Amino acid sequence: MSSVLYDAPGPRAKRRNILFSAVFLVALAALLWWVFNALQDKGQLEWAQWKPFFGGTEAWSTYIWPGLRNTLKAAALAMVIALPLGAVFGIARLSDHAWVRVPAAIVVEFFRAIPVLVLMVFGQALFAEYTDISSDDRPLYAVVTGLVLYNAAVIAEIVRAGILSLPKGQSEAAMAIGLRKGQVMRTILLPQAVTAMLPVIVSQMVVIVKDTALGGGVLTFPDLIAAVSPMSSYYGANVIASFTIVALIFIAINFALTTFASWLERRLRRGRRSSGPVLDPKGASVGGTMGTGAGGGAGDLGGMN
């Protein structure tokens, strides 16, 4: 696609591109050199800072792995609970009855508007004060509650946008052959919408994984981020090294997820073309995120938290 924006480079353009590349490379190298030097200067690259991670498995088994396990547990739980909840609300927003549609819309818009962190802090205080969940589980409950409330609202929007992105003809044809409303939704609309939604939902998973970090950073959830605190205090305040390792782990997990998402997207798009259903071609060209067209562009919600 991008190649549409410029012609195949001729000799002059080639020279210019090489020049740009060279300038950019020099700038990039200078930046990296500056960072490297400063780190070296402040002793951040000394082996002692990094030894715990590359010189043995202690740090991994004592701090990182237990934290990572909690991160993954919270993310998985949040996803599993938020998915059906979000689907219900998304479908409820499309209901013909105002008494279903309006409350659902209010709930969804409300929870989309509030920061996850605020929801988590609220959950933490609520569980501490009004329930007898033990302190072992309380932070997990708080984190999962916050993630579920927010992400269910986001998934509701994704589901709604997914269903709205289907051509009207689909439900009209289904009605015409005498299916009831529930049947239309269940047998015609949802199966098609799910195909379109899957990539977005997978990338929403990335958001959830990242957002668990709020639990460790600000609440007392013993996740990967929280593991940095006892780890760096034990290994002589190697905060930069510790956070770098943690960031790399997050990148690895999320990169795997996004790669899976784009693989899924490619597969689904290919499948769609070959089986040739009547899908709005514009919707497909937006890059599978069903983004800009339908439902006020809820698709791109997937990207950010």
Added chain:
Amino acid sequence: MRRSSGRHTPGPRHAEAREIVFDFLEGYDLLGAFWVTVQLTLLSAVGSLVWGTMLAAMRVSPVPLMRGFGTAYVNIVRNIPLTVIILFTSLGLSQTLGVTMGAADNFDTQNFRLAVLGLILYTSAFVCEALRSGINTVPVGQAEAARAIGLSFTQVLTLVVLPQAIRSVVGPMANVLIALTKNTTVAAAIGVTEAALLMKKMIENEAQLILISAVFAFGYVCLTLPTGLIMGWVGKKVAVKR
């Protein structure tokens, strides 16, 4: 100024003029905290729009190295939790690299600016992706016609493609902006006293848990809902009719 928002300086006593229910707000600079949130949001929004557009331009540019950089940047930054990025601005940039943002002697200002920088670095990855998907919606014929009349890459992009792309991404951009507003809560990690930090302090010190949460929830709804509505309206207004 920012620091004072979290402290217990007992405010003027107008107990009789005030509803008993809202007594717990006394002594807290609620509006000040939300004002910091608004400032963080607006400054980061402008910054990430600029840097995000540059990244998008790099990602579609004819120079392979720039394309690679853009792709790498987006894929790395997008996958790191914002908390880590914000902490890196303070621990890495300020402490280690000595980037004090022109406020070496004032931690309040410095942290605020670092938080804005962190938010820009993070949000621009999403702005870039939104713009890129917008570029994809511009019909191929537009760019081809522009090239046919002899425009260069920069001209094609800035005169023909981007103006149309930006119009079509108002919706997704609204979502990015709303997310950004909410993401400013993370600035609390380096001690910027915005609304979420004040909320945490208030919950620790006061008893009215539900009321405090409701007040802050209302505050964020006030900030984000109008953004969504206005941007939605703008999006419909400027949409390219095809």
Added chain:
Amino acid sequence: MKLRKVTAASAAALVLALTATACGGGGDKDTKGSGSGDGKTITVGIKFDQPGIGQKTPQGYSGFDVDVAKYIAKQLGYKEDQIEWKESKSADRETMLERGDVDFIAASYSINDKRLAKVDFAGPYLLAHQDVLVRADDDSIKSPADLNSKKLCSVTGSTSAQNVQDTLAPKAQLQEYPTYSACLSGLQNKAIDALTTDDSILAGYAAQDAFKGKFKLGGFKMTNENYGIGVKKGSDLKAKINTALEKMVADGSWQKAVDANLGPAGYKNEPAPKIGDIKS
């Protein structure tokens, strides 16, 4: 056709993720017996990230608070392997005791009126003071007043930070981080001039191998912090723990624990406080 395949694939991925986390999750709870049972376990709240006081290490837990807690548990009739350690962060401590999540807390927990309204304290068992940690070659901070022109660091929301702002050095620049480690790295990098909190905690950091000779304590004694063992309000543990603490001081174990954990940084401890003697 395609849909079914994809759904199956994602379902499989989900199940995989769930089982992976589930087998990690199970099996490490439901065994805590609160209340002093016989032959059961006792749950103790400590800090996990304060070397010298309470630190999680690959070999287990170490620090002065940990040693005190072990001694108390022994006097209460528990073996070392019957102690269940739990992290009690500063903001969580009262709640954990009130709800019975832990039997007692030894986590640099200083006694004050606000806390006394919610929980009971045994002890005190250590008299600490708010102090500053500075670079060993920095001679410009000789009194608390010198801090006014300096950059201070402490953890977010701590009383030490509040003290500095309110009374000790109102003009000082204060950086708040989520952890002391972040402050220390700033101190090393000269982005920060002094780290302030209790001298016992500072001594624990300064005693670490990585920091030998790099930092020194100011020795200002800016406040009195009476470390107590937190127990649930009205708990009969208070009297038993007091007896244990008296015994610990009497038989010399107390001094041994102080020397072993805080000594290497040249920390001069106050004499063991008398039970109930809270210095204000």
